[in-house]
Amino acid sequence: MRRAVAVFALLALAAAVADAQPAKIKKAERKISLKSQVVKLNDVIEFVGVAGESSLLFCWPRRLAERAARIKVAVGKDDRFDAAPAAAPLGAPADAACFSAPVPIKKGEAKSVEVSASFTGVMKPNPAKVAQGEKQYVEYEDTLWLLSPYPIEAQSTTITLPDEATSFSPSEGASSTSSKVAWGKLGKAAAWESKPLKVHFHHDKPFKKVTKLVREIEVSHWGNIYVEESYEIINAGAEHKGAFSRLRHAQQGGAGNSFQMLRARLPPSAHSLYYRDLIGNISSSNTRRSAKETVVDLSLRYPLMGGWKTDFVLGYSLPLEGFLFGRPKGRSRLILDASSPIDDVVIEELETRVVLPEGAANIEFDSPFEVEAGWDKKFTYLDTAGRPVLVLRKSNLTPLHNKPFSVDYTFGTTALLREPLLLIGVFAALFAAAAVYSRCEFTISKDDRWQEARTREKAAATLQRLSELWDAEAEALARAAAAAESLTDAGGAEAAAARQAAEAELRALDAKAKPLIEALEAVSAKAAASARAHADAGKALQQRVLKLLGEKGEPAKKGAARALADARAEWAGATAALCD
Amino acid sequence: MERGSPVSSPLPIELYPPLATVLLAGGLCAAAGFFLYEAGANRLTRKASQELLLGGSASVMLGLGTLFLLLWTGVWV
Numbered sequence: 001m002r003r004a005v006a007v008f009a010l011l012a013l014a015a016a017v018a019d020a021q022p023a024k025i026k027k028a029e030r031k032i033s034l035k036s037q038v039v040k041l042n043d044v045i046e047f048v049g050v051a052g053e054s055s056l057l058f059c060w061p062r063r064l065a066e067r068a069a070r071i072k073v074a075v076g077k078d079d080r081f082d083a084a085p086a087a088a089p090l091g092a093p094a095d096a097a098c099f100s101a102p103v104p105i106k107k108g109e110a111k112s113v114e115v116s117a118s119f120t121g122v123m124k125p126n127p128a129k130v131a132q133g134e135k136q137y138v139e140y141e142d143t144l145w146l147l148s149p150y151p152i153e154a155q156s157t158t159i160t161l162p163d164e165a166t167s168f169s170p171s172e173g174a175s176s177t178s179s180k181v182a183w184g185k186l187g188k189a190a191a192w193e194s195k196p197l198k199v200h201f202h203h204d205k206p207f208k209k210v211t212k213l214v215r216e217i218e219v220s221h222w223g224n225i226y227v228e229e230s231y232e233i234i235n236a237g238a239e240h241k242g243a244f245s246r247l248r249h250a251q252q253g254g255a256g257n258s259f260q261m262l263r264a265r266l267p268p269s270a271h272s273l274y275y276r277d278l279i280g281n282i283s284s285s286n287t288r289r290s291a292k293e294t295v296v297d298l299s300l301r302y303p304l305m306g307g308w309k310t311d312f313v314l315g316y317s318l319p320l321e322g323f324l325f326g327r328p329k330g331r332s333r334l335i336l337d338a339s340s341p342i343d344d345v346v347i348e349e350l351e352t353r354v355v356l357p358e359g360a361a362n363i364e365f366d367s368p369f370e371v372e373a374g375w376d377k378k379f380t381y382l383d384t385a386g387r388p389v390l391v392l393r394k395s396n397l398t399p400l401h402n403k404p405f406s407v408d409y410t411f412g413t414t415a416l417l418r419e420p421l422l423l424i425g426v427f428a429a430l431f432a433a434a435a436v437y438s439r440c441e442f443t444i445s446k447d448d449r450w451q452e453a454r455t456r457e458k459a460a461a462t463l464q465r466l467s468e469l470w471d472a473e474a475e476a477l478a479r480a481a482a483a484a485e486s487l488t489d490a491g492g493a494e495a496a497a498a499r500q501a502a503e504a505e506l507r508a509l510d511a512k513a514k515p516l517i518e519a520l521e522a523v524s525a526k527a528a529a530s531a532r533a534h535a536d537a538g539k540a541l542q543q544r545v546l547k548l549l550g551e552k553g554e555p556a557k558k559g560a561a562r563a564l565a566d567a568r569a570e571w572a573g574a575t576a577a578l579c580d
Numbered sequence: 581m582e583r584g585s586p587v588s589s590p591l592p593i594e595l596y597p598p599l600a601t602v603l604l605a606g607g608l609c610a611a612a613g614f615f616l617y618e619a620g621a622n623r624l625t626r627k628a629s630q631e632l633l634l635g636g637s638a639s640v641m642l643g644l645g646t647l648f649l650l651l652w653t654g655v656w657v
Binding site (some may be wrong): 218220221222224225226239272317320321322324325326327328333334335366380381382392404406413415419420423424425426427428430431432435438439457458460461464 | 581583584585586587588589590593607612614615618621622623624625626628631635636638639640642643644646647650651654655656657
């Protein structure tokens with residue numbers, strides 16, 4: 001009985017152990033490209049599921065994993081996953097760092113997975129310092145076998161180099177050509193088994209590294225997007241030692257690991273470019289525009305030898321078309337590239353600041369890679385409360401990160417009116433202040449002179465009202481004269497009607513004028529006298545015009561009408577003169 | 581990521597220079613008219629409606645004119 005129980009227990013234990021067995025790697029082909037300053041790994045791994053797993057682990061030495069810029073896992077043609085950092089499982093060596101991707105694999109299933117990873121700053125210059133004009137040699141260290149928690153049955157490692165390797169280890173099993181070192185047939189390896197690999201070679205490409213890039217993108221719905229990029233750039237290759245001779249540099253045509261040129265590829269509609277630093281404008285640049293892109297060749301102020309650094313600002317403007325789109329529910333979407341437009345640079349720290357118009361709300365973003373998001377405020381032209389700034393931070397970027405990112409926000413037409421209303425309000429305040437000022441009385445003592453001025457004012461006001469009435473009278477006279485001229489039958493009913501209408505109008509105006517003249521008399525006798533004279537002249541004119549309406553026959557009308565018109569014009573002129 | 585219909589400026593950008601000129605010229609005329617009215621008016625003849633008309637139209641035209649002037653000169657506010 002006891003024996004049966006013991007056997008049963010052993011079998012159960014064996015089954016449990018068998019269930020915990022991880023997947024197996026049937027074949028792993030590793031390709032490592034060291035041609036540029038970014039180390040690009042491309043591994044094709046064939047897994048065979050043993051107990052069924054929901055995710056797979058990919059590991060590298062910690063030294064490499066820390067500098068991983070991007071790790072992508074592809075299964076077949078369609079599935080792509082980003083590998084996220086994961087805890088190393090039990091039994092892993094101390095310096096292994098792992099990433100996991102949610103690739104499911106069933107028991108017994110065979111799956112081929114392609115892993116592409118980029119690492120920056122892992123190639124060590126050896127010798128660490130070179131003099132001007134000397135070649136740059138770098139060293140790359142990795143593991144010979146794939147560092148993996150799964151046992152491997154067969155694998156191969158191929159390293160492509162820009163130039164022939166000066167030395168590589170281990171040398172057994174390796175075949176080297178002018179630009180490749182390959183270990184074609186590496187046998188079985190248990191889980192976590194590792195052997196170091198080292199390659200030393202001449203690397204002629206400059207190591208252009210941007211230590212800090214701040215990109216500020218300001219959107220104006222009136223029709224423009226400003227982009228301003230501030231760079232701090234360093235030559236991350238073998239450090240320069242000894243003197244620097246400009247003459248020798250020019251004679252050698254800029255040999256060695258130095259660089260001075262950068263190429264930026266901007267959208268074709270970019271305009272108003274500027275390239276400057278603290279000193280001022282940097283004129284050594286060249287721009288050419290094509291239908292696909294605007295290529296800007298930037299030349300730094302001085303050649304960067306190993307370890308040297310400089311900084312500059314590149315700014316440009318973009319139209320809204322092609323970058324700002326309308327989304328449902330009145331939202332807008334801004335789509336721009338997430339990283340620098342400069343070719344072949346590795347960016348250590350990127351800060352993207354998206355400045356949205358004042359009054360933008362409900363701001364959301366979608367980035368092609370993980371970023372840290374924060375908020376800020378910017379006060380610029382015509383701002384009262386400040387513009388919201390979305391700050392996105394990321395470290396360790398390669399040119400492959402330069403994919404579009406989008407920012408969604410709500411900014412309606414009423415919000416757009418905020419700026420013109422602010423300006424209109426400012427001018428309105430100015431005019432209101434002027435109106436209030438003219439209503440203020442600042443006289444300290446109200447003496448005789450002040451009183452005289454007040455009476456003059458009253459006289460001027462009354463005269464102004466009188467002149468309005470007289471102008472109306474002149475108009476009425478003109479209409480009556482015109483009616484008289486257009487009538488054919490002077491003695492008929494039409495004439496009588498016109499005459500009566502004119503008389504009524506003129507009488508009403510006279511009635512209004514009378515109290516005004518009386519008021520004027522009370523204020524100033526001289527003005528009243530001239531007003532009365534003017535009124536009498538006006539009455540004479542009235543009689544002449546009314547006579548025209550009552551006359552029979554045509555003769556002498558033309559001359560009389562012209563004389564009358566002249567008299568009327570003179571009287572109207574006198575009205576204006578009177579009131580000045 | 582999905583795009584939508586392109587968002588463009590509320591007015592065609594080519595219109596900004598003529599609008600700025602016309603609005604500023606008109607605004608300056610209206611402002612001049614306002615100050616002339618204020619100078620020539622006394623307590624009895626001044627009318628708030630006339631002041632409002634002149635000052636209001638002057639401030640609207642000058643405000644919008646300044647905005648389009650800023651946009652024309654490349655200060656994309």
